[in-house]
Amino acid sequence: MRRSGAPSQGGYRPPAFKVPRPEGAPVLTPRAGPTTNVPSSNPPTPDLKSNEGERHFSAIWCKCSARKHKKWEDDALLIVRAAQRLAILKDTSGKELARGSGLSIPELANLNTGNSITFGGREIEILEEMTGTACDKGIQRDEIVPRDESDAALPFHRPKVISSTVFKPFTVPTRFGTTFQPMGNKENSRISIFNKDSQDALVMPRPPFDFKRQCDEIVDVVVDPHLSKHLRPHQRQGVSFLYRCIMGFQDPTCHGAILADEMGLGKTLQTISLIWTLMKQGPFAGKPVIKRTLILAPSSLVKNWEGEFQKWLGRERIETFAVDGSNRVHEAFKRARLPVLIMSYEMFNKSFEDIQRFLQFDLIVCDEGHRLKNDKIKASTFLAQVDCDRRIVLTGTPIQNDLKEFYAIMCVVNPNVVGTSKTFTSKFEDPIVKSKQPEATEEQRQIGQSALEVLTDLTNRFILRRTQDIISKYLPSKTEFVLFCRPSAIQIRMYQNALHSLGSSYLVDSSCVLGSIQKLRKICNHPSMCDIAPELEEDMANLTFEEQGSKLALVSHLLYNLRTLGSEKIVIVSISTQVLDLMGELCTHYDYPFLRLDGSTSTNQRQVVVNRFNDRLGKDFVLLLSSKAGGTGLNLIGASRILLYDMDWNPAHDIQAMARVWRDGQKRPVLVYRLATSGTIEEKIFQRQITKQGLGGGLMDGKSTQFHFSQTDLKDLFSFQPNVDCETHELLDCDCDGSGNNVGSEPRVKSEVELRDCQIGEAIDPTTIDDKGIKGLLQWQHLLPPIGLLGDQALADIPVISYALKNEFNQTIASA
Known part of the structure; x- marks a missing residue:
């Protein structure tokens, strides 16, 4: 048992092997991307006034990175002067973005459709060669024509440019590799975009007959099979429950829900499935229900949420913006079509005024919602001011100490669904608490039980709770x-x-x-x-x-x-x-x-x-x-x-x-x-x-x-x-x-x-x-x-x- 040396006198002081507190894990820095702009020791000074052998290309560009799937920034114009070993990149308005000198003459001379070149910290991919006229007017795809061989000759031979590019018809990415076939067409717009009759299709419930409809054209909402194939039975039920609550099908006066499943049941995947479905579909003429979603989470889970979106949907289907040390919230204001914004509760409190001024949300998700158990804290107060009725709270422990905390969480999703704070205390909390005391009379117990049953009936409309028993068959022993x-x-x-x-x-x-x-x-x-x-x-x-x-x-x-x-x-x-x-x-x-x-x-x-x-x-x-x-x-x-x-x-x-x-x-x-x-x-x-x-x-x-x-x-x-x-x-x-x-x-x-x-x-x-x-x-x-x-x-x-x-x-x- 004695594997360490004797302690200092008294036995209560820190040990002899005490060391400074360990630092965090090292920061992983990305590798630098390939580059071709290696200048020679004595590069010749280019004659910028001479246009001899100049070629123009339409292109797209991005910052240099080693990632496999590039994140292209914008269209651009690439001007190449091979004889002068010079390349210039301009945006569509004519503003110069980057300049590379001393480049390889053969590389510049042989540039063609589909080739890539890197200089000035930017990676450029060639789309098509342009005429001087098209260049003067800016990058307009309708006017792009191939450069003729009668133009100014270059000192090096280059292959003939393909006259035009043939594009394949657009296909929704989620349909690749699935048995679901596109069902929508102009002749019958009431058919959903995924086959509702296909095996394992997850179809959302239709609006109730007496529901106030936006239009008479009702379309079946089918969850993307790319996601539904991963959902377990309890998760399918969870997505359907959240959909009914958010759409107001459960209660027309309430558009919020609390998903209170125990830990490990996949609340994140259920939420992502709902967000993706509502962003692309809707029951009324197929019109999407939401455009932008705000996800609030503890700071330790912000990156985890971003990773879950990438895991289940990929970067190609949806764009997310996680506010952290490298991404500031003000950068999100510049993106008009940003569909998902993820941030911590602390950052939300700090940036609330700017968020209210520049952004509007159609759905708010509060992860680890038990952090909102006090309705006096900043996060709860600010959320009450946000103009958004559709809200979801995710928590594995909706009740930790008392009913007052539970009331605060309910007010986040459906304010005043059980009345004001005073009404809730007098009608529900006090009778229930008194009935559980050792000295409670039989009458007090009956009154408390009656109040509990009424409260349970009210909350069951928008709260779903499942235990780990339903998932234990999928997990190893514990x-x-x-x-x-x-x-x-x-x-x-x-x-x-x-x-x-x-x-x-x-x-x-x-x-x-x-x-x-x-x-x-x-x-x-x-x-x-x-x-x-x-x-x-x-x-x-x-x-x-x-x-x-x-x-x-x-x-x-x-x-x-x-x-x-x-x-x-x-x-x-x-x-x-x-x-x-x-x-x-x-x-x-x-x-x-x-x-x-x-x-x-x-x-x-x-x-x-x-x-x-x-x-x-x-x-x-x-x-x-x-x-x-x-x-x-x-x-x-x-x-x-x-x-x-x-x-x-x-x-x-x-x-x-x-x-x-x-x-x-x-x-x-x-x-x-x-x-x-x-x-x-x-x-x-x-x-x-x-x-x-x-x-x-x-x-x-x-x-x-x-x-x-x-x-x-x-x-x-x-x-x-x-x-x-x-x-x-x-x-x-x-x-x-x-x-x-x-x-x-x-x-x-x-x-x-x-x-x-x-x-x-x-x-x-x-x-x-x-x-x-x-x-x-x-x-x-x-x-x-x-x-x-x-x-x-x-x-x-x-x-x-x-x-x-x-x-x-x-x-x-x-x-x-």
Whole structure:
């Protein structure tokens, strides 16, 4: 266990192997494109007044780049004087764009239709040779004629120019390589552009009979088969639901929707399918519904959205503009036909006035919409001022804490659909919350249940929620461990000292509660994070840096075993940057290559870090991830293991973080590790999480709840049991021996007098809680090492693990 040197005196100071904080991933610079404008040592001075041997070409140009598919900028006129080794590029108005001198005479003399030349930092492709008359009038394709051989002769022979270019009839790109045939024609304009009768065609619903129609000519809207062939059944239903909401078919007074699918179900692909469909089609005479879309997302996901559009549609079909460090929002104002604008919430707030002045949107998409749970923040306030009724909010956790936050998100898509804030509070929130309190009367429970049913009926019109159960058959297996570690001797000493100094003051002054909680959590993470040095005996002072903190010792063993076993990568998540610093020092000490993504990582670099980590041939072994900066939306399927070093009070944050690895595209079985120091406040946080999941599943499951800290709760919160293996297991009243054979057994039924408080909230009977809460833990394997075998080689021979809860998902399908 002792693989590092002895720590500094006291055991609480930073380790000897501490190094500066690692920098972000290096910026990838593009390779320079080919060039032909290499001047000679003594280039002759061209006679600009002489036009002898001058040739004119119509051309297109772009900036030099190494990319395969060029992004051509504009039409241009190319003037070539081969005898003078000179080429001049002008725009259609006659303004000079670039000039190249000292070029190769044979290259200039032999320029022909379809050839390319590079000079002045621009790459030019020849379209056709022009006469002097056409050149004088500007580039007009109707007047372009081939140059005759009787014109001024050149000193070098050149092939005869083709007299004209024959163009093939235009075909919609999405029809290449598909069985769908073009159906639209002038004789029958009511036929959709894709065959609605073709196999696997995804046809959107027609307007209801009583819907207020823009015209009588109704056309079937069929999703582009280029996209629909990739949609799974639940995604097809999602696209259809969003379409009905946005078009107002669900409710003519509402044109917004909330897609609240759990993480990993493909909300991005469903949204892209809807945007592309509405941009190209519409039910009324086939007229497109939208022209421009605004997508708001956390800064770490801006580039990810741009990449998803390119992945599913390609650069040829749609143009997107992602506002980041290299692309400024003011550049978007110059593009009159820009269909999709992607930016972060912060950039939206900063540029709101200019956006209101220069741009107008037909659809707004808010990714990770739970960021709008406060209607007083700038983003929510500004969105309320934007003149756009069609809105979509994407979030995997629509309800995190209370119904007030849920109301704020609803107002983003459909303002006042459930009334004003005061009306919502009096009609829905207060009755529902009161009905969930332990002291609620039977009448209050009935009133609350009635209010909940009415609210559910209202919101089901524009909210769609599916769980990961519907996609689990497409994913590999997932095994989740909750690993409990007994605190080290130093942690016990410091924890007891902290509780002693706190005394019972928290019962009188609640302002000290938060600070005390943070201090106790730092001790659980590692003693070195605390400023106060304890007086230690000699045996404690000689502990290695890892031995001073039990969770750090577990991570050190886990990384060593994992590195020894093979090439699997791991993501380490924490809510604290101090913990990420500690993990970085550990990786540096043992030469584990790692990357880091936190709030200090620039927007441009975040996607670079993700792509580098996901690279199958990459050398990076560990990704250190801040749950605040990168816990939502990122795709980290390059790793097959994820470790949550500390837990958040809000279970939604941990669920979001765990979903970064177990999602579409993952090929390996996934293992999730959640760490907690037994008998401490970390176990109380875990217990509150599972209680909140069970009782506060929220409106999506037909129930909601509100928790408050009572004095009894606070007393239990600051209790400490240093010698317990797992306090949570004791609360379950499970009689198992820790061998893992408890799965499938029923909990022991106890009388009402015998029921214990489940740490936070009311007394809870495990037999009455659903599978997401306390009762759900009874279906997990309870493992007491060494009796209980963990079944994971990476966890072998780790003595600091005192107890483990294990749950396996999708094992039958994975082994089939």
